[in-house]
Amino acid sequence: MSTDVQPAPPGAPDEVPATRPGPMARLGMWTADHRRWVYAIWTVLVVGFGIAAPSVFNSLAGAGWQANGTESVQVREITQDHFGGNSSAAIQVVIDSKDGRLSQETIDGIVNDVRVITATDPRLKNEIIAPMEGMTISQDGETAIAIIGANASTDDMVKAVDDHKDELIALSSDQVDVFPTGSSALWSDFNKANHDAMIKAEMISWPITLAIMIVAFGSVVAAGLPLLLTLAGLVASAGGLVILNQVTPISVWAMNFAMMFALALGIDYALFMVSRFRAAIATMNEGLPPEERDSHSIRHRAAAETMDTAGKAILLSGLTVLISLSAVLMVPAPAVRTMAIGIMLAVTFVLAASLTLLPAVMAGLGSKINAASLPWSKGKYGISPTFQKWGGFLHRHPWGPAVIALGILIALSIPVFNLKVAMPSITVVPEDAPVRQGYEVVAEKFGDGAPGMIAIVTAEETAQKTSEMTAANPNIVAVMPAQPAQDDSGWVLIQAMPKTDPSDEQMAVTIEQLREELPRSALVGGAASENIDLQDALNTWFPRVAATILVLGFLLLLIALRAPVIALLGTIVSLLSTAAAFGVAKLIFQDGHGSGLLNFDPQGFLNGWGPVFFFAMIFAIAMDYTVFLLATAKEHYEHCEDPHQAQIDAMAYSGRVIFAAAAVMVAVFFTFSLADPLPPKEMGIILGVAVLLDAILIRLVLLPTILRISGKGAWWSPRWLDQVLPKISFKH
Template identity: 85%
Template sequence: MARLGTWTAVHRRWVYGIWAIIVVGFGLAAPAVFNSLAGAGWQADGTESVQVREITQEHFGGNSSAAIQVVIDSRSGPLSQEAIDGVVHRVGEITAADTRLNNRIIAPVPGTTISRDATTAIAIIGADASTDDMVKAVDDHKAELTALSTDRYDVFPTGSSALWSDFNAANHDAMIKAEMISWPITLAIMIVAFGSVVAAGLPLLLTLAGLVASAGGLVILNQITPISVWAMNFAMMFALALGIDYALFMVSRFRTAIATKNRGLPPADQNSHRIRHEAAAETMDTAGKAILLSGLTVLISLSAVLMVPAPAVRTMAIGIMLAVTFVLAASLTLLPAVMAGLGSRINAGSLPWAKGKHGASPLFGKWGSFLNRHPWVPAIVSLGILIALALPVFGLKVAMPSIAVVPDDAPVRQGYEVVAEQFGDGAPGMIAIVTTETTADEAAAIAAANPNIAAVMPPQAAADDSDWILIQAMPKADPSDEQTADALAQLRADLPRPALVGGAAAENVDLQDALNTWFPRVAVTILVLGFALLLIALRAPVIALLGTVVSLLSTAAAFGVAKLIFQDGHGSSLLAFEPQGFLNGWGPVFFFAMIFAIAMDYTVFLLATAKEHYEHHADPRQAQVDAMAHSGRIIFAAAAVMVAVFFTFALAEPLPPKEMGIILGVAVLLDAVLIRLVLLPAILRISGSRAWWSPGWLDRMLPEISFKH
């Protein structure tokens, strides 16, 4: 790492040139990132419901869960056949040239897709493409479809594809607004933390380079495999937070190194090339190692999410991993080169109170000394708070999002509510049963006898010469209700083979089952790999295990708070959202990986600093005080930035970004304040030399890694 630091400092023009090519090259593709990325992928590959979607799309005129339902709702009195035919004709004209859509529009049918009072009718635009392309088709046509409304009736595109279209649009807008708010707040915090305009600006420039490169990389990767648009949303947020984390640690260390090396030298010798190169090497040999290990921990944590067989979840992880990779690469190459080019000018624009104040923080040094003298009470109080906040997690419920996650004025929600009101609560989540002619009557009878089914439609023969029969059943409850999941489970248990059960509601249930099944495996993988990396980095099994355990504790506390807010609704009026009674289904898997990655990020910073000072003087008590003095301010500032970034998403109107911002913000706040600045330093003090003990056989197995420069 020291040699890499020297090389980047000596050859910084090469580094600038390479990064200019990377940023410009990927930047040319970056503007297309939100328009080209996929909009769907919320499914569990290989499940029964996905099979049903593929069968109905191929054999029943595209009448699958991905089809677009066009709801025609009269404002006054029954709809005339002429009005219905006119809308169907115009819908056909709008979609005729789109190869993603089936050319035959399924017209409303009395008794099934026309309400009893004839005020509402549903036409169906068949799907003839992947779910991602169907969402894009809705993006392209929903304005034209809603424009068919007149003063006599409204027209709303709805259904699963329309839901994801409006869902993605609302969340994209919310994410962009939150990012715009978070950047100036971040800069203000950075200026206060660094006390220098130049030093504060470096992390933002570094993160911007990483974000542009990752955005272009996602567009290019999307040509190979569909990447969820959420990948970029998460990548933007996570890269900003982590990029600032890494830059804080590096810039702080470089400023200390350059100030130390210039001390006592005549002005003519200060800030020489040799001084700057040596400072870059020292920074990389200490902070650079910690950042590399931290970045690897983040990547390992997120890579475990790739085990989940859901395209949207996997590609969100890929998006963040790509952004973290670029930010990490920039932190370890571009940043040391820029710092070496600036030298002591990195302190340009210093604010009055910060001039000449680099290195150890007297304030956090005093706090470290206090914990050294009185470790037990702060540790017990901190531990008690975390356990109390974690206890509600045992009552946490998860489910795929309901219609409440899209704004009230979204066309898909308006259409959904009309369908539910006119046809029944379960109508928006019709269950599709595909079977053969020989078992069709038996399947229809079993479905009709199910206590959670309100109505069963007449069996429908395939549009081609195949033997498939489609039976649609309407649940009694809303698609996100547990009663609908019970209906699906009972049907699958009772129906004769080869009957298959699917539909949009079934796809959500199957995805949730997959997420629930894979979550324990993902969590265990993350914990084991996180511990292994800490063990390799620190060469100390005791503190590596304790560091992993306390990171898990802060994660549990964050989910406990999430249960109180988003499931139980505490504070919902203040935060302006309607609680669903559960946490969105991807939360445990995805947020666990993200929270644990951030927690381990701080763990590496603190313990790497403590290990560095322990290697210098072999005094565990002094190492704990020095670790707080040298890393406490960085951890505090980094946490302040992260909390500001994440909490800006709490201002979003849609629930998912609000949920994400509050959960991650609370996690960082709890982790930084209660664990990194209280519990973990107290544990270091209490465990003493035992924290750094390692058996001889393990020492011989582990690679030689030292943080001492």
């Protein structure tokens, strides 16, 4: 078919709907007719949730990085209940002399000051475990460690560090430095560094986003709508998380991820909706005398058409995102689960605003949505001449671009087979963070493995044998004297110092050996063990989460498109872009390519939660674009029943929107590469690369060529399946 055929705008004035408007069109009509009610409802929501929103970062939980039901968590609970709170959640106060040996008077004075600081806090044990010779005082006598016992959950212990950290550091003097360290202190400093980085990145990304949208829309008013929509969704979700945290602890990382993801996805949805509304109202106004343009009837119909087409695609896209993230809830780790919950809540609010508040505002504006248009603003019926020509080029020459795009994606995917993952090391917090300074002092004065002391609890009758067998392990350099429980529980605590740093691969081998060799009554734990158990759980659950996401994503595409071939191909190419993004992540964060430019020291591995969480997020974004493109193609195929024309029309109508949305997402994500802490840097770069690869190589090259090559086969469906699937149509 000739590629210079002009696409016919769906919903043009001469088209008369043959059937009763569908539910999405009726929702669009309702929001247009009841704008004031919609405004009032959203005002109540935003103000109501907004009251709680400012406290979101102080209210949410700071820990939760554990695998529920594991041996290490059991050890932490036992040591906290029976050994004066000397668990992995305890706060270690490092006292380091600046000028020689510490005197007993100096140690006692600082311990007494620490006792005064913590005495009235019920989250902390009343008695401080003072430094002891041969255990928590270094051989040179220059460094000592006092322990503030944990008397609360890990989340509350992190908040306790937040509350007392400055007071503890203030005990430093000209003679000594005082640093709070340990697992709870690590998460306190870690969360603060990440929070500061996220806020900095958000402040940079908003003006960049607005600039991109002004260029894309050519109208200040149209460009501002997505930001207002996203802001409403973010405020509501922030307040919702604070309220939900009263029911169950929600990780502070939930808001960090939600801020970034909701901003990018909300703008995506708004771009698609606003573009379609502008095209619809321009089409309906065309040829009418000035006094009849922009009437209530036209704005009413434009809102209905927008919701029946773009709105339907956005609903399906939002469901795909929610389904992908819901699979993460399978992982038995509170922090991972609540991060997914946070994003899901934000996406739900943004989706709701896109399908109610946005059409109401657009119907109220009508043609005024194009107000403050800029000189380069062009376009008719939402068609992009540039992407129409590109669609025509792909129609004439599908194989070359397809092979090139596929080759690049496969080449970038190959490194993923050598990807290593582990829980983050101390290097993920800034060098000037108190917890890192304390960590480095402990490692220097007590040994590399001292920050990762292994806690072993066992029964009294096996204590001697457990100590001897632990000391015989070649990866253990010291075993502390056995400590009986403070009650009559019969437990005994044995602490062992490993030879290697807690983030070293050998640490996992040591833990595994001890668990295999020690008596059955012995339980092996400690902060490093908790990280290893969490990593094992993430590795175990990742294949199940990935398989669930793929199956559910395919089923949702199948239901939406009623075409098994293109639904399957759309799922496969989305998986390909995900693999390529992780391949790039391996090259950057594991091998260190570009680390100088990005200003970070590679750990030699990707942070452990990356595969599970980033897979869900990347696949959700990829399917988001898949739904946009294929829904547009299906809409035009239903109009003309010509698959080749539908492929060209899909590019003409959705190419610019996909390109602009991808530009916004890449800008939002890449601003997080400016963060100093490694986790937000990883998150921003991996997601940014994923969107870049997906939008350019898959949505704008590979998927259109698949539509061209497969022809009518893309939209084929067996009769039995056609009868089983719900009747969903994108034709308006």
